[in-house]
Amino acid sequence: MHAPLPEGKYAETVPGVAELFRVRWSPRSFSDRPVAPEILTAILDAGRWAASSYNEQPWRFIVATKDDPEAFHALLGVLLPFNQAWAKSAAVLILTAARSNFSHNETPNGYALHDAGAALAYMMLQATASGLQSHAMAGFDHEKAREVAGIPPEFQVGAVVAIGYPDSAEKLPNDQMKQQEVAPRKRKELSEVVFKGRWGQPIAK
Ligand SMILES: Cc1cc2nc3c(=O)[nH]c(=O)nc-3n(C[C@H](O)[C@H](O)[C@H](O)COP(=O)(O)O)c2cc1C
Secondary structure (H helix, E strand, O other), rough: OOOOOOOOOOOOOOOOOOOHHHHHHHHOOOOOOOOOOOHHHHHHHHHHHHHHHHOOOOOOEEEEOOHHHHHHHHHHHOEEEHHHHHHOOOOEEEEEEOOOOOOOOOOOOHHHHHHHHHHHHHHHHHHHOOEEEEEEEEEEEEEHHHHHHOOOOOEEEEEEEEEEOOOOOOHHHOOHHHHHHHHOOOOOOOHOOOOOOOOOOOOOO
């Protein structure tokens, strides 16, 4: 069961969208409560079951938990200062990577990061289903991340995600973050991103 969300964080979906999608959001305030190993394993296993082109499963996940301070601080250290300021409170950081070529014929897999992103989305939703939340990041030094985590050259660096139990906005280090933590979540209208049959043609409501 998920913890209650700040009011504006529930997604305003059309009826019929599963509750899990309404209650996943990206907090920056995390409590110091650790994540039990079996819960973390369930999150990672959800990612493993994402669909992928040729079932390549190009994703790899490098996990750094707070109870391994050396690995945690090494990964935290590659984040941009803005992200470090809040992500340090998360219990878990995960770096994703994706194999650039298909393993069956070594031709480029143009869907490698696409599919790693799908796996990341599954992990994020499983985190929410387990009562945690997550926050993905692109704001980090990708080359430093490769070095720190020992990612081989045949893999692309993906994203970092912070995972933990959400905490109060008041614990965040500055006013801007505190405000963003309670601000309503926004999305483009469905009509802006969905076309009927052909680009630009509106879909009937
Ligand atoms: C690939 C990716 C990279 C992101 N990078 C950052 C980041 O570097 N720092 C940050 O604070 N949020 C980052 N975000 C979080 C987004 O800003 C957030 O998901 C978006 O505003 C929608 O909010 P919601 O997840 O609560 O619906 C990133 C999200 C994704 C998916």
